[in-house]
Amino acid sequence: MxxxxxxxxxxxxxxxxxxxxxxxxxxxVQRELTVAERIQLQQAEERFTRACMAREGFPYWIQAPLSVEERQGFGFVLDDVGWATRNGYGSRIQQRVLDAKKSNANLRYRGSLTKARLARYTAALSGGPGAPVLSVALPAGGTISSLLGGCQSKAQEELYGDRETWFRVDKIATNLxxxxxxxxxxxxxxxxxxxxxxxxxxxxxxxxxxxxxxxxxxxxxxxxxxxxxxxxxxxxxxxxxxxxxxxxxxxxxxxxxxxxxxxxxSKPYTADLALHSRLEHAALARAGQLTGTGA
Incomplete structure (x- = not known):
């Protein structure tokens, strides 16, 4: 690279x-979320996904997220001497991530399903073949797409509201x-x-x-x-x-x-970024209520 x-x-x-x-x-535009708050949002989304999958008749296991410490050190240059002393460039952290993916309970479960049940599981999780496709034009050109369906979409709607709106502003905000x-x-x-x-x-x-x-x-x-x-x-x-x-x-x-x-x-995208910020902070409040850490 x-x-x-x-x-x-x-x-x-x-x-x-x-x-x-x-x-x-x-x-x-409100303040930037902390790393810990982003972890909280990700975990809340996972919990919403698990609850939705249970309603669809499937188990879903939430994986342990990387800690705040483990997520540090990633940037165009390392400048945290303490983190570098403990973790180098994070190779052992990356190996733990790979090992966790290999032992992922959700992947093992998928591998145990018959072809027909796997199709139902996939449709429940991320939308079936007939699910609508969301697409958004990226600021620097090109497009990015995602299925609008399944429990993963519903989990985002629980947190952020209208999925199409969230998908659009999030892809703009994170691709500048x-x-x-x-x-x-x-x-x-x-x-x-x-x-x-x-x-x-x-x-x-x-x-x-x-x-x-x-x-x-x-x-x-x-x-x-x-x-x-x-x-x-x-x-x-x-x-x-x-x-x-x-x-x-x-x-x-x-x-x-x-x-x-x-x-x-980012000036041409001020309105989109302001909306993204409001949706994130509203989602954080919902996540706090879900996990018992809210006000």
Whole structure:
């Protein structure tokens, strides 16, 4: 993956739903949800899905989510030295995710079903062959589609209201980064900080032009090593990257520029982003009532 593509992914991961500054009134965008609040929303959606599937006559198992700690560290550059010291680049976290997917009770259950019952299960969960298809045009071009049907759709309706509206504004809010990242990474302020980061890494014995090169090099650097030694290499590089991200101000510069460019690029979508924000906060209140954590 190229440096720019990694930055695009990181921008979405790091900020969740990207929001913009907006005027007061109906176009006000509320504060960004925390990682813990996003976990709460995801778990509430899973609980609504489970209840719906039970009504359809099928079991549904809720998987344990990644913790707040496990979700940290993902961005265009690591700058949390403590997290890097504990987790490196998160390879062991990623392995736990893969292992959890392999042992997923829902997948095992699907594998036990007859062809006919599997078709009924799939229709109950995500909509059958005749389910309507939602499509939305993305800000940077192209479209994304989803079936409108099944318990997963109903769970989102429980949380966010009208599924079509939520699908539209959510895909707009979370796909703005391609509009501005090409310009951001060409900004001289970013280039200056990136060069300072690279010089800092060089002084530590690591010659890399950008953080993406480290991720690309890791498989080669750890090939043939024991798991423990490979992890030690990962930790050493991650700590160096995070330390240099702080001393070079690359992380702070990147975040400041992201806010600047994002706010500029998102102006045509102010109404959609304000609606997305209102729906998210309303959903959080519903999730709090469901889990007993609401006001």
């Amino acid at each position: 190229t440096w720019l593509k990694r930055a695009a992914v990181a921008a979405t991961v790091a900020t969740g739903a990207l929001t913009a500054c907006a005027p007061q009134g109906d176009l006000t 980064s391609p509009l501005y990242l090409p310009d951001l990474v060409e900004d001289e302020r970013f280039s200056t900080a990136l060069r300072a980061w690279s010089r800092c890494m060089g002084r530590k014995g690591h010659t890399y032009a950008n953080p993406s090169e480290i991720r690309s090099a890791l498989p080669r650097l750890t090939k043939g090593l024991t798991s423990a030694k490979a992890y030690a290499v990962e930790i050493r590089l991650a700590v160096a990257e995070a330390t240099c991200a702080r001393t070079s101000a690359l992380a702070d510069t990147g975040r400041a520029l992201q806010r600047e460019y994002r706010d500029r690029a």
